[in-house]
Amino acid sequence: MQALTKRSKVVVNKQLSFVEKLYLPAILGGMRITLTHLFKKSATVKYPEKKRAISNVYRGQHVLKRDENGAERCTACGLCAVACPAEAITMLSAERKKGEEALYREEKYASVYEINMLRCIFCGLCEEACPKEAIFLTNRIVPVEFERNDFIYGKDKLVEPMEKDKRIDVSIRETTEVAEFKKHNEYGHNQVWDGSKAIDTKKKKKAH
Numbered sequence: 001m002q003a004l005t006k007r008s009k010v011v012v013n014k015q016l017s018f019v020e021k022l023y024l025p026a027i028l029g030g031m032r033i034t035l036t037h038l039f040k041k042s043a044t045v046k047y048p049e050k051k052r053a054i055s056n057v058y059r060g061q062h063v064l065k066r067d068e069n070g071a072e073r074c075t076a077c078g079l080c081a082v083a084c085p086a087e088a089i090t091m092l093s094a095e096r097k098k099g100e101e102a103l104y105r106e107e108k109y110a111s112v113y114e115i116n117m118l119r120c121i122f123c124g125l126c127e128e129a130c131p132k133e134a135i136f137l138t139n140r141i142v143p144v145e146f147e148r149n150d151f152i153y154g155k156d157k158l159v160e161p162m163e164k165d166k167r168i169d170v171s172i173r174e175t176t177e178v179a180e181f182k183k184h185n186e187y188g189h190n191q192v193w194d195g196s197k198a199i200d201t202k203k204k205k206k207a208h
C-alpha cells in the first residue's frame with residue numbers, strides 16, 4: 001500500500017557492527033546530549049521558593065464573593081456545579097432566616113459549598129455560569145498539600161474576608177459588557193440591599 005506521507009521509514013534488519021555491539025558510541029552520544037543540557041537555561045523553576053510571573057487573568061484558586069454590604073452573593077442555585085465538566089463542585093442549600101439578611105444576599109444560600117481542587121481543571125466555566133457574580137477564579141495558585149482531603153476547599157477557604165480592605169478584587173475578570181451592565185442601578189441584580197430594602201446607591205453617592 002502506498003504511504004500517504006513520506007515520513008515512513010523502511011526498517012531493515014541490519015546486523016550491528018563490532019563497535020556498535022560495544023555500545024560505546026551510543027553511550028558517549030547520550031552523555032554528550034546530557035552535558036550540553038548542563039549549560040542550557042533550565043526549563044523549570046524551584047517552586048515554591050521561586051515563582052513564575054503569571055497573567056492577571058490566570059485562572060487559579062476560586063473566591064466566593066460578598067456584595068458591598070458583606071453579604072454572601074451565592075444563592076446555591078447549583079448552576080456552577082451543573083456547568084462544571086469535572087464535577088468538582090458540591091453544595092447544600094439552606095433558607096435564609098429572619099435577621100440573617102446581612103449575612104446572605106438572597107433568600108437561599110449555600111450552607112455548604114465545596115470545590116475539590118484535585119478534580120478542578122480551572123476551566124472557568126463555573127464563573128461563566130454564575131448568574132449572581134458569586135464565584136470567580138483568581139490569580140492565586142492553589143497551595144501544595146500532603147493530604148487529599150486538604151484539597152477539598154469549603155466555605156472557610158472560598159468565601160472572601162468580610163473586611164473591605166481584605167476583599168479580593170476581581171474587576172480584571174469583568175468583560176466590558178458586564179462593566180457597562182453594572183452601571184445600571186435600576187436593575188435588581190446591581191442593587192445593594194440593606195436588610196430587605198434596596199439602597200439607592202446613586203442617591204447615596206450624591207449625598208457625599
Ligand code: SF4
Pocket residue numbers: 080083084085086087088089115119120121122123124125126127
Ligand atoms: S474551574 Fe472548571 S473544573 Fe474547576 S470548578 Fe470551575 S467549572 Fe469546575
Ligand code: SF4
Pocket residue numbers: 073074075076077078079080081129130131132133134135
Ligand atoms: S456560585 Fe453562582 S452559580 Fe454557583 S450556586 Fe452560587 S449563585 Fe449559583
